[in-house]
Amino acid sequence: MSNPVVVEVLRGDRVESSHRGAGAVVDADGRVVLAFGDVERPVYPRSAVKALQALPLIESGAADRLGLTDAEIALACASHSGENAHVALATAMLRKAGRDESALECGAHWPLGEAAARALARSGRRPSPLHNNCSGKHAGFVCLACAQGIDPGGYVSPDHPVQRAVTEALAVATGTSLGEENRAIDGCSIPAYAIPLRALALGFARFATGRGLSAGRARAAARIRAAVAAHPSVLAGQGRFDTQVMTRLGARAFTKTGAEGVFCAALPELGLGLAVKADDGGKRAAEVMIAALLRRYGGFGQALDRFVAPPLRNWNGVVVGALRPAGPLG
């Protein structure tokens, strides 16, 4: 059975491209509010679960022991653009752990943000692991280890105490069993576990409400949500979807993109978790999918219209087409 077409790309009034996908909206009791496509097939959520992977950093007391700020906690959940502010936060986190960028095991890449990449090029410097969009998550892992007197070396390995704690938090929130049989390697070298969209949506419903989590973990989730809502520019960067949407919606929503067309979100006031994936891994499709679902369930009026049906402009600024939700999202 193939997943339905969920996003169409129009040029003029003709469909130029189309994206198939699946998605689920689930409440904290596991009730499926909406499901389209195959939501039981395990998919790699990639960076979309960084907020769940950050739970041990808060719950363990490591963040408090090292005096992490809300902005730094937000960076631990971010796929950031590598702007100066992001690099400064990651540097500060590592310093609080008594380390520097040499502790990061994520590898280096040019900043995701085009302006940030060009600014770095203009400065004549090369990217470091601090510019990696995952550097905040990794700095958080280093903080989690150091605050507990554990050697952070090798923290990307599935058997390291840091990854054991992170995997346990992810497994409990999503109600799944995560082991070698559903594990691969992520872009930043940590384990990537495949999890069904329904379970991911459940994880974010629990993250949104604390229901189904221990008291300490529920408090950690609330603190992470507040930290990200207060620092939407930390979560992604200038012009990026997460930052723009969170800036508009604040604590009423939580959104987080993942590579390969995954998007997760939470609506705390409504107690709902959302998870979608575009079959083909398309980022533009995942953004339209999650925006359409947030608009449908969140009651945000027109605040999300421009994300649900973004126009396509050519190099002269002329509108030549648009994206639009289709099928179960149309």
Next chain:
Amino acid sequence: MSNPVVVEVLRGDRVESSHRGAGAVVDADGRVVLAFGDVERPVYPRSAVKALQALPLIESGAADRLGLTDAEIALACASHSGENAHVALATAMLRKAGRDESALECGAHWPLGEAAARALARSGRRPSPLHNNCSGKHAGFVCLACAQGIDPGGYVSPDHPVQRAVTEALAVATGTSLGEENRAIDGCSIPAYAIPLRALALGFARFATGRGLSAGRARAAARIRAAVAAHPSVLAGQGRFDTQVMTRLGARAFTKTGAEGVFCAALPELGLGLAVKADDGGKRAAEVMIAALLRRYGGFGQALDRFVAPPLRNWNGVVVGALRPAGPLG
């Protein structure tokens, strides 16, 4: 009826993402050698037909009258990376037409090539229309007008003599009727016409052989093929698919990428034209599709293996997965 899955993206041994698509291999008599998916639905070929759009520049005698070099002719067919060499060629073409970059109506964007974009940023300059990946095609349009004493102003309009000539060449080669009913606007502001993949493949079979074209147009096609084969680095740029494949295959093949997952190619010795489109517009999928077809029909041994099944590496250089052709291409 949905198109089949044609490319799979693996992370570990699990399929993380998949691409559906359609494609056709056709000979110059219109015989369909292979078709998968819907090859009769009109799709926008975008930049994949630049070589057909360049036919009037040669056939009219404009290129000879202005003394265009083979490298400049190759640039007229290019979606280039905006490297210094590309910018210099576009500048030279315009100078031969007695014009400068102010004659270009394509709009400006940062160079497609990441290294070129960073080099431009490092220099402290901003992109001009010369950096637009289509600047060679547009410079060719300006040359076509000026060599015939026609004002190039407004050459992107469907009613301008340049676009009339270009559209006629495209319509004849592909055996289609191109008018307002299947027209939209391309990224560089010229008309974008929707054409079935079967007809696009026929167009490239004719381009490959000259069969079905007038004698003058057949000679123009041969000259374009030779020019591109001699200058593969002009066609795209450092590290890009077209440049790498054409460098390996030379005159035995012609390949050209288009936006939104379209790819066209020709095998002159075999008299075949090829056209594919990934439904979702994915570039990586189109590259695997055309590489798989070129390998199957071209008899190139292992020269294309790395393009048919490229490994995926993470930021630490670790192989974490791979792309592979699937379904009718598997």
